[in-house]
Amino acid sequence: MRMIISGGGTGGHIYPAITIAREIAKLAEHCEILFVGTKQGLEADIIPKEGFDFTTIEVRGLERKLSWKNVQTLFNTAGGVWKSIRIVKAFKPDVVIGTGGYVCGPVLLSASLLKIPSMIQEQNVIPGITNKILARFVDKIAIGYQEARGYFTEYKPEQIIFTGNPIRPEVMSATREEGQAALGLSPARLTLLVVGGSRGARSINNAMLGVHKHFSGNRRIQILHVTGQNEYNSIVGNNKQAGIDISSDGNIIIKPYLYNMPLALAAADLAIFRAGAVGLAELTARGIPAILVPYPYAAENHQEFNAQALAKQGAACVIADKELSSAILIDTIERLLDNPEALADMAKKSKELGRPQAAETIARLALSLKKP
Ligand SMILES: CC(=O)N[C@H]1[C@@H](OP(=O)(O)OP(=O)(O)OC[C@H]2O[C@@H](n3ccc(=O)[nH]c3=O)[C@H](O)[C@@H]2O)O[C@H](CO)[C@@H](O)[C@@H]1O
Structure with a gap:
């Protein structure tokens, strides 16, 4: 099993990624995991300490509304998308997982473009902007609260699974x-x-x-x-x-x-x-x-x-x-x-x-x- 996992910015996105990665490694035989984050996020400190292979892309946050600033940001971070595509193509994952934070955007988008199965995990009652956008590209959405289902109404019920939020064993x-x-x-x-x-x-x-x-x-x-x-x-x-x-x-x-x-x-x-x-x-x-x-x-x-x-x-x-x-x-x-x-x-x-x-x-x- 080869897996790319991405999530970053704060501990609230990073620890779920670590926990999910560890659990998959426990359940699957011969698991290879690559973590994709940014240099600026807390993940750059935490992930290498936790012993995972770690690589970074450049990406900036989007505003929560349609704006010219977002268009500019998208242009500026196009490099992040290209780099994600290169990372995904080179690593050849079986599955790509995102746990939130804007770094997930390019990574999960690349997986979708390359037809690699993917899922996101949304921790909050109200989903983050990145996960809201990514929901239309991924195969499954694992939600931490039942209440979050109400914010993904345009998706098929079987696409959304209430799992709760992962915690370290x-x-x-x-x-x-x-x-x-x-x-x-x-x-x-x-x-x-x-x-x-x-x-x-x-x-x-x-x-x-x-x-x-x-x-x-x-x-x-x-x-x-x-x-x-x-x-x-x-x-x-x-x-x-x-x-x-x-x-x-x-x-x-x-x-x-x-x-x-x-x-x-x-x-x-x-x-x-x-x-x-x-x-x-x-x-x-x-x-x-x-x-x-x-x-x-x-x-x-x-x-x-x-x-x-x-x-x-x-x-x-x-x-x-x-x-x-x-x-x-x-x-x-x-x-x-x-x-x-x-x-x-x-x-x-x-x-x-x-x-x-x-x-x-x-x-x-x-x-x-x-x-x-
Ligand atoms: C300001 C903001 O938008 N915060 C968001 C961020 O929170 P934030 O990163 O603060 O998140 P959480 O409280 O969800 O998780 C923090 C994680 O860090 C760990 N920890 C914390 C402090 C410490 O000294 N040691 C340690 O190990 C906690 O045990 C926990 O595992 O992501 C969460 C999950 O998407 C969101 O619900 C929060 O709203």
């Missing part, structure tokens, strides 16, 4: 004890995991300052706050300035990025998250109750729709970014800590939404596309 296999040991967390305290998506979230980071101050030294709770690479130094500096001594109180851990996120999830009793689709798939697979703060500038406000899909099942509560403050976070956290039944009920409802088998379902779907 370590998300399920990591144990609480391993997580606590790896991250230096105390088994005697509840763990609050705070993550603003793969790039961090400034508004959450800012609001967390007051939360750290309030819970610093608290015996009941410990906080693992992941700031994103760019904001780490300023957040640590702000904490120092506010007189919060992270090292001596011991219950507040601040990290720029976690390469071992599955261990952190395994240890978490409650989470404060943005509402990126993969993060939510990980939370629900583990049944972690969550306070969600959707990123308000995500395309077509799609994070709000992702978050509401959890909230309407009672698996999470949602705070609007514009209403976010230290006080509202402290209040929500304390309300949940003081009501273990409510927390347990959220955890149960979260787990009911989880689809830990999604990666295998998607991998089998991809394998079924291979021509005999």
